[in-house]
Amino acid sequence: MSGGSGTRNTNTEPWGSFDDHLIQGSGAAVIDMENMDDTSGSSFEDMGEMHQRMKEEEEVTAEAAATDDDTHDDGEFLGMKGLKGQLGRQVADEVWQAGKRQASRAFNLYANIDILRPYFDVEPVQVRSRLIESLIPVRMINFPQKIAGELYGPLMLVFTLVAILLHGMKTSDTVIREGTLMGTAIGTCFGYWLGVSSFIYFLAYLVNAQITMLQMLSLLGYGLFGHCVVLLITYNIHFHFLFYVLWLLIGGLSTLRMVAALLSRTVGQTPRLLLCGTLSLLHMLFLLYLHFNYHKIVEGLLDSLDGPHMAPMQRVARDVAELTLNASVRSLGVTLRAQ
Template identity: 50%
Template sequence: MSFNRDEWGGFSSGDEQTTGPAMSHPTSTAIIDMSNVEDSSATSSFEDVGDVNHRMKDTNGSRRQEQQDPSGMMGGISGNLGKVVADQMWQSGQQQAKKMIDVYGNIDILRPYFDIDPKTLLWRCAYSFVPLKNLSTAQKIPSELYGPLMTVFTLIAILLMNMKTSGTVLQQGTLMGTAFGICFGYWFGVSGFMYFLAFLCNAYISIVQCLTLLGYGMISHCVILLFGHFTHYSHGTFYVLWALIAGASAARMITVLLSRTVGKSQRLLLCVAIASLHMLFLLYLHFAYHHVVEEIVHSLEMVDTPIEKHDSEDSMRAVRDATHLKINNSLEIKNNSLNSS
């Protein structure tokens, strides 16, 4: 059987790497090196496509180098120009493809943060108003972005309604942009600040957990502003709600952070900073638009439309809605006509 072994090459004995006489034999080319086989043809994931593009670019580059020498002598200008243009086209296309792959990759990265059941979501919303009692063990903070993101979008919508009914005088084209900027700016900005402070104070928290904690805390802002939008509460009511509801959610955030921080001064710094920012933001949202309402009332009085002499707060509330304003004006017109008649 030994002569047969010479004919078909025999079994691979692991010495293919050596440059023996067996390698020079033509039958040894039947051995396939599996590492060179492209296995991406069957499984076309985006990463594989990227790899293939990269490889194709390499092979193209080597081919170009091989061909450049003869073309420099023989080819004309048009040939080189065509190659340059084709090269640029190829590179720009490759960059765009890479961007698309990155976007899809990022979506996959974000997907775990949106994995939540509606029931869990409701529980988390409810518990965002319940402070912790036990600070000795570190409270677990979920890394989830759906709830916070929806909270921010809801706050944007409520803010938009408040701006419109309170008659915020902006360049109207930027009304939506302002609401977007304020809400997302606060969310990202304060979360980043919280992460920075937590880093300084040795609190154990990640940036996504900061976003989650602060996002669920903003539910109190939504609740209070929405309540105010429909009921037109007075300052006193607002302060009560501010202290109770926003205070409760601030206490929740603080106690969660406290349970994950060691050291008294660090705890004090972190909690005072975050709680004051949380409470002041709601004050800002409330008074930024209330102030404008007062201005409108003054301007209306200056224009000589004597609104009936209620106490000033009631009149300000009345101006909040255009419909209310219409009622007042029409009543006055009717009164005037009755007097004249």
């Protein structure tokens, strides 16, 4: 990476880039074959990256020089300090420098993407099967169940849930400022996903369950698939009985699946009860909350934000006892009521 880093390939065709390298003339015409498959056409970013890499190299060289000096100085005292301390210090130095380099690289956007990339390494077939599996609880609690550590599916499900929530707020004739709707939807979904994942992870850490944060995020994220399905259906067909059936059936299945996975990774009665009870309670209540209680919360928030002098929001009750249908199918509802 050091010699050829000055030049970077920006062409699609494998051998079309020779002239670029020759023009730039950074000492030698060295081809960086690692970047051969990069088709990005903007030289802008490439320049930035080049600059960044050159700077990193400089830092590394400077550090290496500093270490050399240090070791040289210490070499004179070798007899006094002993070999052991010397070695320990050197190793600690190296580890610290490697860590520092890693940290400084983490600030770079592209390097950040590279860090995250393994979590997005999925095929469409895998995502589909995981979505289906998220609704199928597995009755195997003696042996730790496999939980895929992946973030593509959960992230997309959260965004889908945001879109569904927005849709639900609009069809429910809620007259609130749009920006607030949008922000609330995003805040609710991401807040639930990240917040509950970290909370359950914290609990799992306390009771010594074998689960990582990544697995927890993935598990809970795929658990939102049931929520998406239920809300998509019930935001369009406002029918209490249907919602309760779906809530128990689909929401329950997705909760059971998560509970089974957690059970298989926890040991002992009390920890299992604590962990799974908390998770299932939160997960099922969240669905109820999204369906019913959303408006009041939003109104309360707005009131507290805007002060008491604000006029009360004009709104229409969405969930009335009788069969009420969406605007798109309202004509059907009228005929039903007439009969």
